[in-house]
Amino acid sequence: MTASINDVARAAGVSASTVSRALRGRAGVSDEVRDRIASVAAQLGYTASRSASSLASGRTFTIGVVVPYVGRWFFGTVLDAAEQVFSAAGYDVLLYNLGTPETRKRFFAKLPVRKRVDAVLSLLIPDEGESAALRSLGVPLASTVGGARPGFTVVGIDDRAGAESAVRHLVNLGHRRIGTISGSSGPLHWTTPIERRRAYLDVLAEAGIEHDPALEADGDYTLEGGERAMTELLAASRPPTAVFAQSDEMAMGALRALRRHRLKVPDDVSVVGFDDHELADVIGLTTVAQPVAGQGAEAARLLLRQLDEPDAEHPGHVQMPIHLVLRETTAPPRPRGPQ
């Protein structure tokens, strides 16, 4: 069918080993022979079979990337950036999309990446068992979400500081009834929602505002969840004048709910998000910006470095910068009548 290494060897009048060495830039081949082999290979349209070469060498030149939802902006963007780094370095990307609990379970049970990848980049936070499963692969691991984890290189942001700046912004504007839409649900062992919520509580306490449980709702990190959560908050006996949504997509859901309730943003309710979604600017959403693509690229680079220098010292946790972006969904609370 397609040309094999022996076809090339025969056509070039050398042995298969020389072809192998020549094409991969290994030493021990004269320039003349190397050129000849290269041209013959090109002419025959020869590409080494990845299966055969990885079987023989143990290297797969493939990176496994596991993602909760490729379709969501955050993950898509991280993946995009990471893929570019990997493919530029000659690695292929094997994608595992683990949206549902079943697919996730099946993935970690069968571990289809075993013997198939040189490293794994996880865009989801594995629980203890899942972490152990990944570690059992014996390859470098990285993650772009959550906090530091043994065996993983994780590049992330300071969730606490980011959330603090968001809530503090609302406090500084004069808000006292500040709600939050969190994303804590699901079986994810995710430090992110914990950190962000903690920051919310801390800033409130620091400002001397009493915490009202009726002002917290779960938005499941989705648009629809954000909408539901906002609706819940509005149903409180004393609804909030400002809301910190712990992701932009939930913030957008909140905006939708507010629109349905004929409430004006920011006049009636202020909203601040988290992520700086690509569309946050379009809708004028005030939010905490994090370098999403940057984290994907950085994680990919760190992984590659580990593959290149397995014995060197490698950072276990790097933090990327964040900053608050002021747009048009936050303003001082509407002056009230007799308070």
Place this chain on the structure above:
Amino acid sequence: MTASINDVARAAGVSASTVSRALRGRAGVSDEVRDRIASVAAQLGYTASRSASSLASGRTFTIGVVVPYVGRWFFGTVLDAAEQVFSAAGYDVLLYNLGTPETRKRFFAKLPVRKRVDAVLSLLIPDEGESAALRSLGVPLASTVGGARPGFTVVGIDDRAGAESAVRHLVNLGHRRIGTISGSSGPLHWTTPIERRRAYLDVLAEAGIEHDPALEADGDYTLEGGERAMTELLAASRPPTAVFAQSDEMAMGALRALRRHRLKVPDDVSVVGFDDHELADVIGLTTVAQPVAGQGAEAARLLLRQLDEPDAEHPGHVQMPIHLVLRETTAPPRPRGPQ
């Protein structure tokens, strides 16, 4: 390191061939032995090496998916849906993100998928040479974009009809100066922008409206491009009262531009998009809805069917339904003074 088929064979007291047959459900193994092998394999945590098995069998159980930009909503969503179908069927997905001309060129020059995949799903429109390269792989091909192409199973929508319904909607509202933001740029041999533009021209003609070239601008299928294009249109001597943006992301860019110009939507300008982006609903964008995830899933299914029954008859082109979704960015034109 990790267990091989011989370890399992030894532990189960059978030959490697029997293990192979047993684990893959092939005939010729008694139930008793099959069970024993299964339990031994589970105990040893054995997974067959994909490299070895595909080298021996010629099957890779891997699908190559090539995407222009994973980060963009449309492609991310298609990919998500397709991946689910593939992984449910036991196939892995090898992702190629071909955002830049260089990566794209390199991909088609080296064809890293050669001997690595059983089929290819392309979310970009290959030109003639690229199509030929893909066909040379000798595996089933599918695509979710553009029109019918020889050698490909393509699942798409009726772009012409969709665009017509969008423009006709604007006409019916009473608009006469209708602009369009197209996405024709780039070296993509893409029928989509051609079809959508054609529809735009046809409907104008059908309504007896003279075509004004100043009301066409290129938005490059991006948010920023849409914004630029809208700004251009507004600079026309007689700016449009309505705009048909040929994708939702460009429509969102247009909305941003309009906001910057302090123009009200839909009071001053109506906007209709195309795609029904997940956030279209949030911002109330009137648009032509197409089943994005549906197309990805359908294409994946068709590809799998071709792998299962290579000799059967397979459809070359399937069309999915579309419909106009009315929201809040379109309205009759503001009554003018002496016209």
Place this chain on the structure above:
DNA sequence: AATATGAACGCAAACGCTTGCGCAACAGCG
């Protein structure tokens, strides 16, 4: 009872590479 039939399993040859080792040939050295 002899033979054909089929099921269950093992043998061994691929599959297409990589790589340690060996062997020339040649250069540099004293």
Place this chain on the structure above:
DNA sequence: CGCTGTTGCGCAAGCGTTTGCGTTCATATT
């Protein structure tokens, strides 16, 4: 001129599966 190194290349043994074919043994057939 012999000796040690170096360079360029081929040999052959893997890497871990799959699969065609052969063998054995129990069962069915005449």
